[in-house]
Amino acid sequence: MKLIDLLIAEFEHEARTTRPHLERLPNDKLGWQPHPKSFTAGGLASHIVECVGWAGPIFGADELDIGLATCKPYEAASVPDLLKAFDDKVAEGTRVLAEVVDADLMRPWRLKVMGRVRFEKPKAAVFRDFTLSHLIHHRGQLSVYLRLLNVPVPGSYGPTADEGP
Secondary structure, eight states: OOHHHHHHHHHHHHHHHHHHHHHTSOGGGTTOOSSTTSOOHHHHHHHHHHHHTOHHHHHSOSEEEEOTTTOOOOOOSSHHHHHHHHHHHHHHHHHHHHTOOHHHHTSEEEEEETTEEEEEEEHHHHHIIIIIIHHHHHHHHHHHHHHHTTOOOOOSSSOOTTTOO
């Protein structure tokens, strides 16, 4: 099996695992936050959508230069908007990954902020960090938000207390 096939399988698995978390977010709780320093529930869920959208910028170019003045994070207006954006980003990521060959995975990719290089890593490592690990991390946070909102938490790697044994 090729490395890209493993990354595609993991991406698809994590996307399927994440969607039920987003589906359960109450539309009237998008502005809720557990602490003033925390994301709002809608902001966190929107950031998860951004995480699954990184395949294109990573594999479509060798660098990304972010201008802080022009960088506008995605912010879902509603849960249906969030789910559509998530599904669109997952479909685009799947399409992009299908075109990647293993040789591309070790090519260097740079993140710049206003022209200054923040880091350079192989594209496979950036995809794992920015997309997969980042998605898993924030899905875990969203699970806690759901629990605090008294919403049944879906399982990620097995059932939760809400789903039984």
